[in-house]
Amino acid sequence: MKLIVLGGAGFIGSEFVNLSLKDEALEKVYVIDSLTYAGNLNNLDEASKDPKFDFLNEDIIRADDYLGKFPNDATLVNFAAESHVDNSINEPTKTIRTNVLGVAALLDAAMKFGMKKFIQVSTDEVYGPLETGEAEEDFPLRPSSPYSASKASADLLTLAYWHTYKYPVNVTRGANTFGKNQFPEKLIPLALKRLREGKKVPIYGTGLQTREWIHSTDHAGGILATVKNGVPGEVYNLGSGFRLTNLEVVQILCRKLGIESDEIEFVEDRKGHDSRYALNSSKAAKVLGWQAEMTFGQHFPDFESW
Numbered sequence: 001m002k003l004i005v006l007g008g009a010g011f012i013g014s015e016f017v018n019l020s021l022k023d024e025a026l027e028k029v030y031v032i033d034s035l036t037y038a039g040n041l042n043n044l045d046e047a048s049k050d051p052k053f054d055f056l057n058e059d060i061i062r063a064d065d066y067l068g069k070f071p072n073d074a075t076l077v078n079f080a081a082e083s084h085v086d087n088s089i090n091e092p093t094k095t096i097r098t099n100v101l102g103v104a105a106l107l108d109a110a111m112k113f114g115m116k117k118f119i120q121v122s123t124d125e126v127y128g129p130l131e132t133g134e135a136e137e138d139f140p141l142r143p144s145s146p147y148s149a150s151k152a153s154a155d156l157l158t159l160a161y162w163h164t165y166k167y168p169v170n171v172t173r174g175a176n177t178f179g180k181n182q183f184p185e186k187l188i189p190l191a192l193k194r195l196r197e198g199k200k201v202p203i204y205g206t207g208l209q210t211r212e213w214i215h216s217t218d219h220a221g222g223i224l225a226t227v228k229n230g231v232p233g234e235v236y237n238l239g240s241g242f243r244l245t246n247l248e249v250v251q252i253l254c255r256k257l258g259i260e261s262d263e264i265e266f267v268e269d270r271k272g273h274d275s276r277y278a279l280n281s282s283k284a285a286k287v288l289g290w291q292a293e294m295t296f297g298q299h300f301p302d303f304e305s306w
Helices: 011-020 060-069 085-090 092-112 146-165 187-196 216-229 246-257 282-288
Strands: 002-006 028-033 053-057 075-078 117-123 169-174 176-178 201-204 210-215 234-238 243-245 264-267
Touching: 002 011, 011 028, 011 216, 060 092, 075 092, 075 216, 085 092, 085 146, 092 117, 092 146, 117 146, 117 216, 146 169, 169 216, 176 216, 187 201, 187 246, 201 246, 210 216, 210 246, 216 234, 216 282, 234 282, 243 246, 246 264
Parallel strands: 002 028, 002 075, 028 053, 075 117, 117 169, 169 234, 176 210, 201 264
Antiparallel strands: 210 243
16 A cells, blocks of 8 residues: 555644554555645654655645656545635635645646545535534535635545546545644644633634534544545545534533633634534445544543643
């Protein structure tokens, strides 16, 4: 198994690289990352010591210039993305450049150079808010932010390469992910940082927005299972079934740190803030032989290092 990992210095991407290097089937992993503010080579300290690891500092948009240098029997896994919703609201064109045009460039180069398979790492946010029930893979896409709209666009473009060209692709749609090495703009690392500094944690609106939470190791494992067992042209939801409101998440963190939960500050709600996400991940369990194992609030194997 040979892997080319775009965005491999980021939060989930680096976890995927580290997990892949523990797999006996791995021959080589090539990491490509433009090292924006959310990419950090420190996330790959251990991986970089492995002779199976190689790194290239490049931009997804220039894929045609460099992808042909890699072996074409490799599977390409794309984590590269502008992933912060607030940033997408403030700078939508920057998000679209990476998340849509970048994926278009990457897909075109991957097919041109005959890469074995293409995995697009996406998000449950493409389904939009669900008041009740769970989204299965054929659920209508109703993105409501520039970020989720850009990811939905990339999903559809990726799947079009299977339907039009029969180029083998998969799309994974993961739930909100927690774990170490996450950039402190997202809820959990931001809350931890502020609580440890003795500052109040800002929560949008009432804090009653519900999210499904999956540990980064579980999420990476689902993507690796997709590399190995994914059926071409198929989408796989990667969730845990474990859901909490944003307020409950921060309250759990307060308890873990022994801090009073009055260290919470409610602020003006985010524009177009989705109320609830929920995934049905039974297809991944059945087809990929994968399911999440770690539960937020109960399993914190590396909590002190976050």
